[in-house]
Amino acid sequence: MPGFETIDKQELKHLKKIFQNGGGVLFRHGFEKIRGRSFQVEEFEKKFAKRFKSKYALAVSSGTAALRVALASLGIGKNDEVITQSFTFVATVEAIVESGAKPVCTEIDDTLNMCPNDLLKKISKKTKAIILVHMLGSPGNISEVKKICKRKNIYLIEDTAWGIGGMYKKKFLGTIGDIGTFSFDFAKTITTGEGGMLLFKKKQHFLKAKAWHDHGHENNPKVPRWEDTRQSSGFNYRMTELQGAVGISQLKKFNNIFNKHKKNKNIILKKIKKFKEIRIRDLPNNSIDAAEALIFSLKNQNLARRFRKIFFDKGYSTKILPEALDWHFAGKWTHIKELNLKKSNSYKKSLKKINKYVSLQIFYKMKDDYPKKIESTLRQIL
Numbered sequence: 282m283p284g285f286e287t288i289d290k291q292e293l294k295h296l297k298k299i300f301q302n303g304g305g306v307l308f309r310h311g312f313e314k315i316r317g318r319s320f321q322v323e324e325f326e327k328k329f330a331k332r333f334k335s336k337y338a339l340a341v342s343s344g345t346a347a348l349r350v351a352l353a354s355l356g357i358g359k360n361d362e363v364i365t366q367s368f369t370f371v372a373t374v375e376a377i378v379e380s381g382a383k384p385v386c387t388e389i390d391d392t393l394n395m396c397p398n399d400l401l402k403k404i405s406k407k408t409k410a411i412i413l414v415h416m417l418g419s420p421g422n423i424s425e426v427k428k429i430c431k432r433k434n435i436y437l438i439e440d441t442a443w444g445i446g447g448m449y450k451k452k453f454l455g456t457i458g459d460i461g462t463f464s465f466d467f468a469k470t471i472t473t474g475e476g477g478m479l480l481f482k483k484k485q486h487f488l489k490a491k492a493w494h495d496h497g498h499e500n501n502p503k504v505p506r507w508e509d510t511r512q513s514s515g516f517n518y519r520m521t522e523l524q525g526a527v528g529i530s531q532l533k534k535f536n537n538i539f540n541k542h543k544k545n546k547n548i549i550l551k552k553i554k555k556f557k558e559i560r561i562r563d564l565p566n567n568s569i570d571a572a573e574a575l576i577f578s579l580k581n582q583n584l585a586r587r588f589r590k591i592f593f594d595k596g597y598s599t600k601i602l603p604e605a606l607d608w609h610f611a612g613k614w615t616h617i618k619e620l621n622l623k624k625s626n627s628y629k630k631s632l633k634k635i636n637k638y639v640s641l642q643i644f645y646k647m648k649d650d651y652p653k654k655i656e657s658t659l660r661q662i663l
């Protein structure tokens with residue numbers, strides 16, 4: 282699971298720099314006379330872009346904000362449609378609604394991400410962008426979805442909230458489409474408490490996003506900020522220096538976290554592969570997942586629920602599936618009127634599929650008995 286398991290004195294050391302060298306300036310812009318050369322958010326952006334091999338990075342206040350800023354930078358709004366997948370966190374759809382566009386969701390395939398066949402059926406003349414989610418850290422079918430986007434001239438955003446470090450054909454998730462968005466909330470691989478990042482292919486989208494997330498400020502070096510130039514309105518989704526400092530420290534730990542996730546996931550995989558009744562979530566060819574979770578299906582929904590109950594009684598919870606579907610499945614969101622759901626439990630095909638799955642958390646500091654408890658629970662129910 283997450284960066285929060287790794288928060289320690291290192292983050293404190295980085296935070297102290299703001300006060301010792303940076304005069305206590307917590308705002309990412311200006312105040313040069315007080316802050317000297319302490320620009321934590323800017324440094325975090327540069328290091329993040331370098332680590333994930335992208336030219337342009339913009340830090341923002343959350344992963345939800347990153348999605349909203351991405352849509353704004355592509356000029357998406359009223360009268361447009363944006364397609365995402367039915368299995369995602371509610372934030373993906375909320376960001377589309379906030380942009381003024383109409384959200385449309387697809388069914389999922391055995392990757393548990395966007396089904397490219399259903400995507401083709403849902404594209405209309407109004408479709409301006411597709412948000413492919415690498416849900417719970419496992420890549421979606423990006424080669425197919427990208428081909429469709431290219432053919433139909435539609436933007437591709439990758440919601441990489443969970444997928445940091447994952448890859449497709451040696452490219453990092455979040456750098457394959459036009460824009461990739463990331464989350465650093467407290468449950469994610471690296472965390473700044475709340476926070477997010479965008480990676481861009483094109484400079485023009487980066488510049489639009491940079492201004493839009495900062496009330497339209499162009500940060501024109503020729504004028505002071507209070508006389509700054511602007512071309513359009515925007516909003517405030519800025520990251521603070523406190524988050525930036527923590528982000529730099531967390532990024533230093535990323536390799537270690539990622540490798541540990543992989544190692545711990547493999548230990549569990551070895552145990553559960555003994556059970557023939559289990560089917561592991563599909564991983565597209567040439568992909569590497571972020572090992573955020575281990576997701577497998579059982580024969581039916583009852584078994585998945587029984588696993589959850591017995592595992593819970595042993596002192597562990599599962600991650601999202603089957604326990605928190607209400608917040609992670611569009612078929613349940615009758616409260617979002619823009620989705621036009623006729624009744625709860627829509628996207629029946631996806632629901633039938635997802636109901637059988639169990640999602641296990643992968644911990645950085647995995648307790649010795651965790652894999653054994655998983656194995657014994659499976660033995661009990663099967």
Ligand SMILES: Cc1ncc(COP(=O)(O)O)c(C=O)c1O
Pocket residue numbers: 343344345346369370372373414416440442443463464465466475476477
């Ligand atoms: C798929 C997905 N997208 C976006 C977000 C939003 O991220 P944040 O919590 O940083 O706003 C989340 C959060 O869990 C998520 O799971």
